[in-house]
Amino acid sequence: MNIYVLLKKTFDTEEKITVQGGRIEDDGAEFIINPYDEYAIEEAIVQRDAHDGEITVVTIGDEDSEKQLRTALAMGADKAVLINTEEDLEDGDQFTTAKILEAYFEGKDADLILAGNVAIDEASGQVGPRLAELLGIPYVTTITSLSIDGAAVSIEKDVEGDVEVIETSLPLLVTCQQGLNDPRYPSLPGIMKAKKKPLEELEIDDLDLDEDDVEAKTKTIDIYLPPEKEAGKVLEGEIADQVKELVSLLKNDKKVL
Amino acid sequence: MSDKLLVIGEVRDNDIRNVSFEAIAAAKQISADAEIVGVLLSDNDLTSAGEEFIAHGADSVITVTHENLKEYTSEGYGQAILEIIDELSPNGIVMGHTSIGKDLTPKIASRLSAGLISDVVDIEKDGDDAVYIRPIYSGKAFEKKAFEDDFTFVTIRPNNIPALEKDTSRSGDVTAKDVDIKDLRTIVKEVVRKASEGVDLSEANVIVAGGRGVKSADGFKPLYELAEVLGGAVGASRGACDADYCDYALQIGQTGKVVTPDLYIAVGISGAIQHLAGMSNSKVIVAINKDPESNIFNVADYGIVGDLFEVIPLLIEEIKKVKA
Numbered sequence: 255m256n257i258y259v260l261l262k263k264t265f266d267t268e269e270k271i272t273v274q275g276g277r278i279e280d281d282g283a284e285f286i287i288n289p290y291d292e293y294a295i296e297e298a299i300v301q302r303d304a305h306d307g308e309i310t311v312v313t314i315g316d317e318d319s320e321k322q323l324r325t326a327l328a329m330g331a332d333k334a335v336l337i338n339t340e341e342d343l344e345d346g347d348q349f350t351t352a353k354i355l356e357a358y359f360e361g362k363d364a365d366l367i368l369a370g371n372v373a374i375d376e377a378s379g380q381v382g383p384r385l386a387e388l389l390g391i392p393y394v395t396t397i398t399s400l401s402i403d404g405a406a407v408s409i410e411k412d413v414e415g416d417v418e419v420i421e422t423s424l425p426l427l428v429t430c431q432q433g434l435n436d437p438r439y440p441s442l443p444g445i446m447k448a449k450k451k452p453l454e455e456l457e458i459d460d461l462d463l464d465e466d467d468v469e470a471k472t473k474t475i476d477i478y479l480p481p482e483k484e485a486g487k488v489l490e491g492e493i494a495d496q497v498k499e500l501v502s503l504l505k506n507d508k509k510v511l
Numbered sequence: 512m513s514d515k516l517l518v519i520g521e522v523r524d525n526d527i528r529n530v531s532f533e534a535i536a537a538a539k540q541i542s543a544d545a546e547i548v549g550v551l552l553s554d555n556d557l558t559s560a561g562e563e564f565i566a567h568g569a570d571s572v573i574t575v576t577h578e579n580l581k582e583y584t585s586e587g588y589g590q591a592i593l594e595i596i597d598e599l600s601p602n603g604i605v606m607g608h609t610s611i612g613k614d615l616t617p618k619i620a621s622r623l624s625a626g627l628i629s630d631v632v633d634i635e636k637d638g639d640d641a642v643y644i645r646p647i648y649s650g651k652a653f654e655k656k657a658f659e660d661d662f663t664f665v666t667i668r669p670n671n672i673p674a675l676e677k678d679t680s681r682s683g684d685v686t687a688k689d690v691d692i693k694d695l696r697t698i699v700k701e702v703v704r705k706a707s708e709g710v711d712l713s714e715a716n717v718i719v720a721g722g723r724g725v726k727s728a729d730g731f732k733p734l735y736e737l738a739e740v741l742g743g744a745v746g747a748s749r750g751a752c753d754a755d756y757c758d759y760a761l762q763i764g765q766t767g768k769v770v771t772p773d774l775y776i777a778v779g780i781s782g783a784i785q786h787l788a789g790m791s792n793s794k795v796i797v798a799i800n801k802d803p804e805s806n807i808f809n810v811a812d813y814g815i816v817g818d819l820f821e822v823i824p825l826l827i828e829e830i831k832k833v834k835a
Contacts, residue, residue: 267765267784271651278652348617349626374765376647376654378629383585383617392696393585395614414610414713414768415760418582419701432766433759471626471662475642475655486796488803488814496815497825500797503813505833508795510717510774511741 255307255402255424256362257298259331260355260369260381263315263322264288267374276476287322290370292437293430297400298368299330300435305402307365308332312358314351316340320453327448328440334453342458347470352384354468357461359389364425371396371429379429386427394420396431514545515599516663518569519592519606519615522553522560529714530607530667532674535568537667538605539675540634541641546570548599552591554581561685568675571683573599579692582699583611585618591690592619603663609713612666620664627664628656632671632771632792649765649788669714670771705760710744712761717743717774720763720790723750724779724800724819731757733823734778740830746770748786764789778819782807799823 265271266284273279287295298309309331313319316338323334337354339346346354359367367386372379379395386393398417399410402424409420412431440448458468487503489496505511516538520531538547549569551557557574564572575591588611596604596619604619606612608630620627633644635655643656643665658664712718719738721731731745738745746768747761763770765788775793780786782798782805790796791810798811799822808814815822 265648267649271648273652278648347626349620349624352621374649377649378627379613380617380620380627380629383614384621387618387621393618394697396610413702415705415758415762417703417705418699419703420697421700422697469659471624471659472628472656473659475657477647477652477654479652480650480792483810486798486808486811486814488808488816493815493817493821494825496817497822497829500813500815501826501829501833504774504795504797508774508812510795511830511833 255302255305256365257302257307257309258359258362258364258367259291259294259298259309259311259326260367260385261291261295261311261313261322261326262288262370262373263313263319264373264375271479273477273479276478278477285318285322287325288370288373290372290374290430290432293432293434294368294370295326295329295331296435296437297430299438301366301400301402310335312337312355314339314354323453324448325440327451327453328444329438330444333451336453336455337461338455338457342465343468345470345473346468347472348378348380348384349471350468351381352388354458354461354463355381355385356388357463358456359385366402366424367427369427369429371431382427382429389427391425391427392422393427393429394422395429397428398431398433400428400434514542514602516542516545516547516603516605517596517599517601518547518549519604520549520551520560520564521607521609521611522551522557525555525560527551527560527563528607528609528711529674530609530669531564532567533669533672534605534607534667535564536675537631537634537665537672539568540672541603541605541663541665548573548601550592550595552580552588554578557687558685565681565683565685566677566679568681569683572685574685574687575690576687577690577692579695582702584695584697584699585615586695586697587692588615589618589622590692593622594690595688596623602661606666608666608668616664616666623662625662625664626658626660627666628658629666631665631667634672646792649784650791668769668771670716705758710742712744712746712763713768713770715744715770716772717741717776718746718763718770718772718793719743719776719778720746720748720780721751721756721778722748722780723754725751725756726779728756730820733820733827737776737823737827740827740834741774743772743774748780748783750781777807777811778823780807781805782810
């Protein structure tokens with residue numbers, strides 16, 4: 255089976271966000287594999303081990319993205335592709351990303367493409383479904399279980415807490431939700447092997463794309479931090495009095511009762 | 512020529528979800544004099560749902576009823592909506608940022624080669640142009656976005672843009688359209704309902720959420736009682752779900768649901784960053800926790816340091832008094 259994983263690097267969850275001149279300041283920030291993409295990598299490994307085949311991890315990023323790709327290779331992916339847009343693209347959006355990936359997937363004959371259901375930075379959740387549509391293959395988002403039998407696929411999908419049981423077929427794109435699996439940590443031999451696994455670097459020229467073909471449809475005008483919240487009030491006194499005070503504050507000051 | 516905006520509504524158990532009414536209000540904010548065309552899909556008759564949509568601000572409604580629209584699939588809904596778009600050539604589309612909205616809108620946007628600004632919590636006007644505000648980095652920052660061309664496509668986060676008052680004196684056409692929905696490659700075989708009955712968590716005005724401090728499934732009982740008195744819903748932190756005190760359907764946080772109720776009462780929740788990502792934009796936050804050092808007190812408007820099993824029953828009594 256020809257398996258692909260779409261990977262994005264994101265800020266570490268614990269990272270403090272600072273804004274400089276309407277942009278997120280990322281100097282010195284720790285980057286990780288988007289946590290939902292880890293479910294995608296793990297599931298790709300499970301499926302490859304069950305059905306044979308090869309896993310290619312694809313990311314769009316800059317030269318620093320090699321770190322996250324090597325981690326995916328150390329987990330067990332076979333090959334990695336970095337589409338480096340640092341020199342060519344200033345401000346892409348989800349349209350841009352999907353168009354680049356469409357060009358990359360031309361002639362690739364993917365059986366299964368896995369992605370995270372959302373990236374924790376911009377949280378649009380668009381790229382997976384957009385790409386599936388461009389490639390003309392079906393997709394299922396927020397999956398929590400995947401079983402493949404020949405070309406037949408049975409999936410459990412999380413729908414706001416309910417579970418849908420879905421039947422579909424390969425080729426297919428899925429986006430992964432928490433609960434699908436427990437991503438493994440790279441093993442030491444895995445890390446050693448990853449250093450020698452193939453990592454191909456491409457630019458959008460190599461995909462026969464011009465900047466114009468992938469020009470963003472949306473623009474970011476500003477980025478800002480939420481207003482500093484006034485320090486909360488921790489109530490004092492007997493518990494019964496605190497409760498009375500709380501209810502009065504909610505009713506009279508905040509008018510939410 | 513004035514704008515024509517499609518608002519895709521969601522019908523669940525024959526009722527329109529509240530976020531769909533909010534989407535109509537959002538469309539009016541985007542363009543005050545736009546013609547608003549509602550779109551409703553189901554395997555049932557939608558005449559009365561259509562009228563409900565008009566009472567909430569739509570100028571007309573197009574309905575598609577087909578047996579293959581019983582359960583949502585991106586392909587089934589996509590076929591119906593793309594045909595309507597083809598016929599009406601709207602300038603934009605607004606929908607709720609729900610499970611269906613998140614799944615469907617990127618497909619439509621991709622087909623239309625359009626931009627899509629998702630999870631919008633507020634709309635500002637810069638002259639005639641709309642500017643969309645959405646949270647990023649799990650609510651730790653916000654971005655203002657706009658479209659490069661003149662096609663608008665947004666999904667709105669539930670509970671942020673108020674719906675218009677219902678006005679039953681409004682009138683408009685509800686037109687049933689025939690669309691053949693066929694060749695579906697994904698089929699929903701079964702839906703296992705796990706989300707609790709009653710108030711929908713993502714649309715609730717009041718949420719009482721429990722964490723590990725609740726200590727057991729039984730410990731959630733007073734939380735349900737409090738939620739009932741407040742007309743709200745019960746939620747939970749990941750810790751409480753992992754410990755099996757409640758179903759994952761209730762989970763609020765980075766994974767799980769993102770909520771913005773008017774009142775969020777966090778009970779026995781420490782306030783891990785992943786939990787804050789799901790609720791920190793709530794309008795008023797109350798924290799009840801034994802540990803005064805809990806991080807949740809840093810985001811709370813009001814805190815009570817104490818044993819929840821002592822505090823909650825008192826709170827229920829006191830609220831009953833002021834509500835009486």
